[in-house]
Amino acid sequence: MRVALVIGSHRKDSQSAKVGRFLQEQIQALGDHECWTCDLGKDPLPLWDEEIGSGAPHWHALDAINKNLGHTDALIVVAPEWHGMVPAALKNFFLVCGAGGTLAHKPALAVGVSAGPGGSYPINELRTSSYKNNRLCYLPEHLIVRNCMVVMNESETENDTQEHSYVSERSAYCVRQLLAYGVALAQVRASGAADLDTYPNGM
Ligand SMILES: Cc1cc2nc3c(=O)[nH]c(=O)nc-3n(C[C@H](O)[C@H](O)[C@H](O)COP(=O)(O)O)c2cc1C
Numbered sequence: 001m002r003v004a005l006v007i008g009s010h011r012k013d014s015q016s017a018k019v020g021r022f023l024q025e026q027i028q029a030l031g032d033h034e035c036w037t038c039d040l041g042k043d044p045l046p047l048w049d050e051e052i053g054s055g056a057p058h059w060h061a062l063d064a065i066n067k068n069l070g071h072t073d074a075l076i077v078v079a080p081e082w083h084g085m086v087p088a089a090l091k092n093f094f095l096v097c098g099a100g101g102t103l104a105h106k107p108a109l110a111v112g113v114s115a116g117p118g119g120s121y122p123i124n125e126l127r128t129s130s131y132k133n134n135r136l137c138y139l140p141e142h143l144i145v146r147n148c149m150v151v152m153n154e155s156e157t158e159n160d161t162q163e164h165s166y167v168s169e170r171s172a173y174c175v176r177q178l179l180a181y182g183v184a185l186a187q188v189r190a191s192g193a194a195d196l197d198t199y200p201n202g203m
Helices: 015-028 057-070 088-096 120-129 160-189
Strands: 002-007 034-039 074-080 107-114 143-145
Touching: 002 015, 002 160, 015 034, 015 074, 015 107, 015 143, 015 160, 034 057, 074 120, 074 160, 107 160, 143 160
Parallel strands: 002 034, 002 074, 074 107, 107 143
Antiparallel strands: none
């Protein structure tokens, strides 16, 4: 299965990217799965403007991103909590990506990240407002990585044993579900029940 990880932080070396790497390892431990990461901190996208789709040079990178998303069977969307919100780069991602149905009827695991006890607001925001036109399907299960500095680190000495153990077992549970939904929703896409030509936008 091909899994895309979208890292929503603006930071070049973010905790969200660290969480993404940890989840990628868990996915790859479960089988011969291919992962592709779109890190919006390392490779920022331009903010939506009216030249999108016109072939303007600043939009060239979007073609490769949409191609990768098109080949994807399942997604993980990692959203750090910034002022109780999803960072603007991630909102912009949903404005500029997903045209032509590249995300449509694909399962997505929403992951909230917080350095403290937060992380739930981004989940709420993703579930409320990031799927209408692209038809991404968030799993009922989501993951919140709280106290992110002390979990999912490569070096065990940086981890709080109890917190790391809890969240890594929980994330493995989420990842197994994502892969199962990846198999299931491929059938929905193949069924022909979705008609994006007649209904390109959700209601
Ligand atoms: C601009 C900004 C706003 C933030 N606001 C919140 C917040 O509202 N709630 C919270 O739990 N953490 C907040 N944080 C801290 C993040 O939880 C922390 O940076 C964490 O490492 C995840 O972000 P990252 O993936 O960008 O590293 C904020 C961080 C930044 C840079």
